[in-house]
Amino acid sequence: MYKVFVNESPLILTNERQDNSNGNLFSLDGDSMVMAITSLAKGRLKKAYIYHPDEEKLLDIFMHKIPVVVAGGGFVTNKKGKVLFIYRNNKWDLPKGKVDKGESIENAAMREVEEETGVKNLQIDKFLRTTYHIFKRNGEYRLKQVHWFAMSTDFSGKLKGQKSEGIEKVKWKGPRKIEKALKNSYFNIKVLFED
Numbered sequence: 001m002y003k004v005f006v007n008e009s010p011l012i013l014t015n016e017r018q019d020n021s022n023g024n025l026f027s028l029d030g031d032s033m034v035m036a037i038t039s040l041a042k043g044r045l046k047k048a049y050i051y052h053p054d055e056e057k058l059l060d061i062f063m064h065k066i067p068v069v070v071a072g073g074g075f076v077t078n079k080k081g082k083v084l085f086i087y088r089n090n091k092w093d094l095p096k097g098k099v100d101k102g103e104s105i106e107n108a109a110m111r112e113v114e115e116e117t118g119v120k121n122l123q124i125d126k127f128l129r130t131t132y133h134i135f136k137r138n139g140e141y142r143l144k145q146v147h148w149f150a151m152s153t154d155f156s157g158k159l160k161g162q163k164s165e166g167i168e169k170v171k172w173k174g175p176r177k178i179e180k181a182l183k184n185s186y187f188n189i190k191v192l193f194e195d
């Protein structure tokens with residue numbers, strides 16, 4: 001099962017049969033997908049389902065019917081065990097960004113962390129998971145697929161939020177502040193802390 005977030009509402013891609021008694025089951029074609037996404041975006045539905053018997057194919061077909069932006073992101077920990085957050089669009093988020101043509105996802109993830117926060121000397125420790133959300137650009141819905149990596153650093157210099165990307169704050173956060181920040185974050189970010 002894959003959860004694709006439209007703001008805080010999931011579009012659930014599943015190989016488990018769903019009944020349509022709540023009117024929230026959609027088929028795997030472009031028009032129907034846009035209807036599902038619009039219903040979630042406008043709050044008419046809290047969640048929606050797309051069913052296909054083969055889960056792998058389901059994601060593959062879905063991704064061929066909507067423009068996809070592939071991104072890499074970092075769950076960065078410093079020597080004190082604190083985690084690096086950015087504050088952007090009135091939410092606490094983790095640094096991430098689009099993979100450039102010909103670039104590896106790992107490299108993009110490290111480059112974006114550095115560009116968005118000023119943190120250097122990054123090392124990737126392991127792959128965490130992939131998240132999906134929908135966003136609208138130039139009047140059209142797009143799917144953002146973010147590959148997240150656990151990273152560590154010994155960097156203790158000044159943090160510097162990338163102004164051109166609308167990053168207002170960059171902070172290292174310990175357990176208590178993380179708990180608070182996650183109350184004003186995305187579902188996709190919360191799940192990274194459950195791994």
Ligand SMILES: Nc1nc2c([nH]c(=O)n2[C@H]2C[C@H](O)[C@@H](COP(=O)(O)OP(=O)(O)OP(=O)(O)O)O2)c(=O)[nH]1
Pocket residue numbers: 005006007008071089093096097098132133134135136144186187188189
């Ligand atoms: N960052 C983020 N945005 C989300 C999520 N779910 C969701 O509906 N959105 C919405 C809020 C934003 O208006 C929109 C685009 O945000 P974004 O961070 O993916 O886009 P971006 O292109 O500005 O950022 P970037 O990847 O270059 O850092 O997506 C989510 O889990 N994370």
